[in-house]
Amino acid sequence: MRRLQVLLCSGSACQSAGALELKRALVEAIADLGLTEEIQIVETGCMGPCELGPILLVYPEGTYYVRVKPEDAREIAEEHFLKGRPVRRLLWTGPGPEPRVLPFFARQKKVVLENCGQIDPEKIEEYIAVGGYEALAKVLTQMTPEEVISEVSRSGLRGRGGAGFPTGKKWQAVREAKGNPKYVICNGDEGDPGAFMDRAILEGDPHSVLEGMAIAAYAVGAEKGYIYVRAEYPLAVKRLEVAIAQARKLGLLGTRIFDTDFSFDVELRIGAGAFVCGEETALIASIEGRRGEPRPRPPYPATSGLFGKPTLINNVETFANIRHIILKGADWFSGMGTATSKGTKVFALAGQVKNTGLVEVPIGITLRELIFEVGGGVPAGRKFKAVQIGGPSGGCLPESLLDVPIDYESLKQYGAIMGSGGVIVLDDSSCMVNVAKFFLEFTADESCGQCVPCRVGLRMMLGILERIVRGEGTEEDLTRLEELGKLIQSASLCGLGQTAPNPVLSTLRYFRDEYLAHIRDKACPAGVCPDLIHYEILPEACRACDLCRRACPTGAAQGTPRNPPYRIVQELCIRCGACLEACPFGAVVKVPGRKG
Amino acid sequence: MDKKAILEKFPRSPDVLLALLHELQRANPQNFLAPEDLALAAEYLGLPLSRVRDAVTFYTMFSLRPRGKHVIRVCDSPNCHLFGAWSVVEELKKLLGIEVGETTPDGLFTLELTSCLGACGVAPVMMVDDEVFGNLTPERVREILARLKEEG
Numbered sequence: 001m002r003r004l005q006v007l008l009c010s011g012s013a014c015q016s017a018g019a020l021e022l023k024r025a026l027v028e029a030i031a032d033l034g035l036t037e038e039i040q041i042v043e044t045g046c047m048g049p050c051e052l053g054p055i056l057l058v059y060p061e062g063t064y065y066v067r068v069k070p071e072d073a074r075e076i077a078e079e080h081f082l083k084g085r086p087v088r089r090l091l092w093t094g095p096g097p098e099p100r101v102l103p104f105f106a107r108q109k110k111v112v113l114e115n116c117g118q119i120d121p122e123k124i125e126e127y128i129a130v131g132g133y134e135a136l137a138k139v140l141t142q143m144t145p146e147e148v149i150s151e152v153s154r155s156g157l158r159g160r161g162g163a164g165f166p167t168g169k170k171w172q173a174v175r176e177a178k179g180n181p182k183y184v185i186c187n188g189d190e191g192d193p194g195a196f197m198d199r200a201i202l203e204g205d206p207h208s209v210l211e212g213m214a215i216a217a218y219a220v221g222a223e224k225g226y227i228y229v230r231a232e233y234p235l236a237v238k239r240l241e242v243a244i245a246q247a248r249k250l251g252l253l254g255t256r257i258f259d260t261d262f263s264f265d266v267e268l269r270i271g272a273g274a275f276v277c278g279e280e281t282a283l284i285a286s287i288e289g290r291r292g293e294p295r296p297r298p299p300y301p302a303t304s305g306l307f308g309k310p311t312l313i314n315n316v317e318t319f320a321n322i323r324h325i326i327l328k329g330a331d332w333f334s335g336m337g338t339a340t341s342k343g344t345k346v347f348a349l350a351g352q353v354k355n356t357g358l359v360e361v362p363i364g365i366t367l368r369e370l371i372f373e374v375g376g377g378v379p380a381g382r383k384f385k386a387v388q389i390g391g392p393s394g395g396c397l398p399e400s401l402l403d404v405p406i407d408y409e410s411l412k413q414y415g416a417i418m419g420s421g422g423v424i425v426l427d428d429s430s431c432m433v434n435v436a437k438f439f440l441e442f443t444a445d446e447s448c449g450q451c452v453p454c455r456v457g458l459r460m461m462l463g464i465l466e467r468i469v470r471g472e473g474t475e476e477d478l479t480r481l482e483e484l485g486k487l488i489q490s491a492s493l494c495g496l497g498q499t500a501p502n503p504v505l506s507t508l509r510y511f512r513d514e515y516l517a518h519i520r521d522k523a524c525p526a527g528v529c530p531d532l533i534h535y536e537i538l539p540e541a542c543r544a545c546d547l548c549r550r551a552c553p554t555g556a557a558q559g560t561p562r563n564p565p566y567r568i569v570q571e572l573c574i575r576c577g578a579c580l581e582a583c584p585f586g587a588v589v590k591v592p593g594r595k596g
Numbered sequence: 597m598d599k600k601a602i603l604e605k606f607p608r609s610p611d612v613l614l615a616l617l618h619e620l621q622r623a624n625p626q627n628f629l630a631p632e633d634l635a636l637a638a639e640y641l642g643l644p645l646s647r648v649r650d651a652v653t654f655y656t657m658f659s660l661r662p663r664g665k666h667v668i669r670v671c672d673s674p675n676c677h678l679f680g681a682w683s684v685v686e687e688l689k690k691l692l693g694i695e696v697g698e699t700t701p702d703g704l705f706t707l708e709l710t711s712c713l714g715a716c717g718v719a720p721v722m723m724v725d726d727e728v729f730g731n732l733t734p735e736r737v738r739e740i741l742a743r744l745k746e747e748g
Contacts, residue, residue: 442673
């Protein structure tokens with residue numbers, strides 16, 4: 001046992017913020033001080049609070065360093081590691097010495113993310129040391145496949161990919177399906193913008209997914225599995241490759257696992273940049289090496305999936321829950337959550353919220369608790385406006401609905417969905433029409449083009465939204481948007497089209513005023529849509545410094561130095577905002593509404 | 597690695613097509629799939645050429661046009677957008693002197709947009725080849741680009 005263990009978060013976010021440079025600097029500083037034998041640096045998966053990265057967690061005392069730069073390495077090594085004095089300026093400024101009591105962690109319940117940030121994901125020994133592969137051993141030696149399915153069914157676990165189909169029921173269907181061989185697929189094509197829990201699990205605890213897949217394979221009678229990961233996640237791919245190789249070496253994948261008759265192996269498949277491949281039939285087509293186009297269901301993959309054989313397909317987070325259910329029991333799992341949605345859910349908090357990152361909470365917590373207690377609310381000086389939940393398939397909910405519990409049914413009732421768990425907090429600087437347009441651009445772009453409602457319908461909706469943000473919309477356009485939205489929802493072939501109108505429909509439902517302001521008043525209340533704002537100079541604040549005139553690319557900002565006030569000639573202004581950025585006195589203001 | 601060696605890493609089974617194409621693309625210094633690459637894949641897997649092309653054109657990460665040595669992909673998802681992805685794109689366009697989708701004349705960089713990279717906590721984000729960079733500002737973009745240029 002080394003004297004100190006330094007856990008270095010090396011999830012994608014921390015790596016992108018410089019975690020690896022930090023590691024090099026630390027290793028060097030520690031070596032220079034002759035402490036190499038005493039201090040172990042462990043690269044872990046995502047610890048959660050991404051915006052504070054790079055993060056260091058020093059055990060045994062649990063010192064939590066945030067936003068550490070490579071330049072800080074020497075100071076930490078000398079002061080803390082050598083002399084035992086933590087570097088105060090880099091500590092997380094929260095109460096209490098133990099990170100788990102800090103506000104960000106206080107409301108969380110880590111099940112799926114238990115190991116993320118605690119173990120080295122590239123060492124199978126560390127996973128085994130914390131109870132890894134025990135659930136697989138238990139299943140193979142003490143339980144029949146029927147007992148496994150019954151335990152999963154009783155737990156109430158539902159698919160974490162978004163739709164929330166009962167996991168046990170799916171397993172049962174594949175077990176009963178006729179046809180051989182059967183396959184198990186892990187859907188790691190996490191495409192929802194703003195969702196990154198699957199990436200964090202694959203990067204931080206890849207074996208938990210492999211173990212879940214092996215247990216599922218035993219339960220449904222499969223011997224071969226595929227993990228499909230999107231190509232945008234190279235680190236997850238690398239960690240999975242390492243994990244699969246290590247598990248094979250120890251005989252935890254392969255033939256006659258734990259000396260039983262059960263054999264199972266996993267193959268990794270990489271996507272190539274297509275959002276629709278997250279849809280299960282499209283994903284199967286992609287694994288088969290074809291265009292990732294969805295097909296109508298039924299038949300469901302449970303009866304006719306990969307290569308036309310019965311196939312179980314679950315999401316990363318779903319598989320990561322399995323070992324906990326097996327070891328701690330269905331009753332323990334169903335003790336968390338609400339009447340219809342059990343267990344915990346990982347959410348990715350992003351947007352205009354103080355604490356961004358990954359959080360795991362019991363299902364049924366309210367949006368308000370999630371955003372204001374765990375997330376710390378919107379940054380000072382800004383006002384909460386909406387929360388976008390469920391990505392491009394989800395919806396925007398206003399402040400009045402913040403006390404809605406987050407579960408599959410409640411969110412659906414209000415026009416959002418749980419989806420994969422992406423939560424984007426929007427403050428008063430966001431224009432809801434623009435947000436809706438943005439998501440629609442995304443889905444219209446990602447539509448595979450097979451079915452008309454999705455391919456043409458989304459384009460038509462987008463055209464209307466583009467008119468509205470230019471100030472050329474009419475009130476009938478809103479009715480047309482609603483009609484089109486409902487039509488696309490009911491007539492599209494797959495989940496992409498069936499849910500793509502949600503961001504527009506939910507904003508029309510809760511933020512209709514904002515649409516009307518764009519249409520009637522030709523004004524963007526949030527000051528976002530460039531065609532529906534103008535700039536003015538406040539005469540009393542102007543010091544005639546000439547900076548706005550020099551910044552203006554079209555000569556619209558005019559005046560004489562030292563002779564206030566300056567003014568903006570609206571006919572020349574292209575509303576680029578250069579004058580606003582240039583003004584040191586706050587004299588240039590953005591005003592909703594057209595002028596000139 | 598020569599192309600024959602790449603092919604032989606794979607079983608002759610049509611379902612490995614995407615993985616094979618990824619490797620062929622990576623092996624090409626110009627980061628794209630040339631007509632002969634498609635033909636090689638088709639022949640090796642016993643597929644009609646049309647079937648290979650059909651798959652290639654569906655996925656955004658395959659390119660049929662030559663690209664730069666480094667492919668810069670700026671995340672264009674809502675969260676990065678909220679946090680100023682466009683100022684990053686503008687800075688890159690200015691520094692590289694190219695538009696999105698184009699390649700610099702020296703063949704070093706191609707500028708593309710990408711869907712969510714899943715590093716939303718440190719938005720805005722971009723990926724250069726396989727490396728992700730977060731908390732981007734125009735200044736940080738300049739630093740990263742300078743480093744890449746130095747490395748060549």
